[in-house]
Amino acid sequence: MASLWLKILAAALLAVSMAAPSRAAEINAAKLGAVRNAALSDQTAWGVVESLTTEVGARPVGSPAMTRARDWAVAKLTALGFKNVTVETFNTAVWTRGEERAEIIGPFPQKLAILGLGRSTSTPKDGLSAEIIVFPSYQGLLDAPLGSLKGKIAVVTQRMPRTQDGSGYGALNAQRTRGPFEAARRGAVGYLVRSLSTDDTRLPHTGAASPGEIPAAALAPADAELLERMAARGKPVTVRLRMTSTYRTDVPGWNVSGDIPGIGAPDEVIVIGGHLDSWDVGDGAVDDAAGVAITTAAAKVAASQGPLRRTIRVVMWGSEEQGGSGGAYAKQHAIEARSKMIVVGESDSGAGRIWRVAVPALVLDHPHIRAFAAAVQPLRVMVDRAPPQFGGADVQPLIELGAPFVDFSQDMNRYFDLHHSDDDTLDKVDPGDLAQNVAVWAAFLYVAAGGDIVFKSNDRPVSTGQ
Incomplete structure (x- = not known):
């Protein structure tokens, strides 16, 4: 009789295991190749960057346009099916441009x-x-x-x-x-x-x-x-300048986020995103509507390939250019950063193709990372043996609290032709390059959210700025 009950129990356990297969077992180069290919044909990123630049335009902090951008972000994340769409308010100092003229008056x-x-x-x-x-x-x-x-x-x-x-x-x-x-x-x-x-x-x-x-x-x-x-x-040589501007403190800013909740370990979170604000010139397409679009689309594509264990959170940070949004987010999520954030990363280097990925050194030889490297190799992306150096201005405060981070290097050969200028406009974004970014991010998110890899590392970022 005892052996009969053991057989029944074993059969029941087998049935459960077949009904709920291990997500880690599905993470291999072939599966990640399918994620990559789905991202390459997905149009979400282009739709997001086109919508933000057309319907809002330039988004300097403290302006009516930034208020519209906040509302746009809430509506867009909601329409795309993100859950727990949240607006977190913080106060920051804001500089606003006025009249500006300069001329040489002699000789x-x-x-x-x-x-x-x-x-x-x-x-x-x-x-x-x-x-x-x-x-x-x-x-x-x-x-x-x-x-x-x-x-x-x-x-x-x-x-x-x-x-x-x-x-x-x-x-x-x-x-x-x-x-x-x-x-x-x-x-x-x-x-x-x-x-x-x-x-x-x-x-x-x-x-x-x-x-x-x-x-x-x-x-x-x-x-x-x-x-x-x-x-x-x-x-x-004598120059005449005429410049006016205003500087205000305690101006409201907003970080807007949305989740794709995990199934199995929803309190373990991968935080990614780009910054919603821009300077007051151009329409902020390259810096950083593209980053917002890439990470939003990548999260959607990764989740579309099957339910994931962990939560993916896309954050649209609200004051990267003048500062304040990353620190505010870290302050509001300090406990989560120390214990629940599996890995963080930011897309804020334009829309050029990704050519290098750096991950915490201690996971380089994990089978899932090797599978990821194989999947993105056809996109001419290498996984660097060197540890990540800079995850992004808005995630750096999270990194300083202990959150592991990744660094995706984009081709910046043309980025500084456009950056912070009137030439930062949608026509400079190449849809194919944008899709390549989404593919790399989506494959990584599938690894990070689908499996149980632990991105622990003693690596710390080199401070820089954009």
Whole structure:
């Protein structure tokens, strides 16, 4: 009789196991190839990026457009079937551009194309006129003695190199972010910097800067070279600036998120996303409507290939460009970040094709990661043996709380032609490249949410910024 009951129990357990097969058993290169192929033909990402840029446009924090973007995000996530769609409010400081004009008034009068840097102060009401001092490198400015620029406008004209991984931007970022502060320390009354860009148009590129208590603006690359040529003639060059702006504190911002709940371990969460806000130029297609679209679509595609164990959460962060959204999200989700976030990542490098993926070092040889590497290899993507260095500005506070992270490197050869400029528009997004991003993210999400891999690592990010 005992043996009969054991046989009945064994049969029952077998039936249960057949009714609920292990998700981990389905994670292999063939299955991930199917996920990849489904993503390549999916149109969700293009629909999202087209909708956001067309129906909202540029989305600077503190503007009516950003309020519309919040409502757009709620409606879009809901329409796509995400659950627990949530708006989390935080307060942040906001800089808003006003009137801006610049011109050379001597020795050869000409107009200049500028965009004020975030947190720049305004000029006096009637403008500011001063002689310029040109520094061909940012280090040259730093080498200038304190007080040596009294009454002058400092101009830094160092060129940014074009690189696939965006390292040229990282190397020169300080000349925009710290330049106004360092120029003010040396007595300058204004600061102009060659745009951190790789284009050859007469379009300046904006971006945030640390408060320097002086008016500060980015020059179109052609105009930075014009000032270099004039200064080389040996005569004093005088520039007139007129810039107005406002700076407000405690302005409301919003992080909007939606979940695809897991079946089996729903309290274990994979957090991905892009930032909903943009600068006030262009329509924010490349930076970062594309990232919002890629991660939203990837989550949908991964879930469409079968129920997943863990929850995928897409977050549309609401103030990356001027800061505040990542820290606010981490503060509101600190406990979850320390114990329940399986892995985090952000898409915020445009719409160029992914060429490299970095994952925590301790999982590199896991069978599921090897299967993922095989599935994305036809897309010309390699899984790097080096650990991830930077997961994204908005997920970095989560990483600092202990959340493991990944880094998906996109081809940035053209990104800085467009970044933070009037040329950041939808026509620059290639649908095929966008789909390739979705395919890589979707395959990874299927691994992360479908199985039980533990992304533990001692890796920590290198701080950078975009």
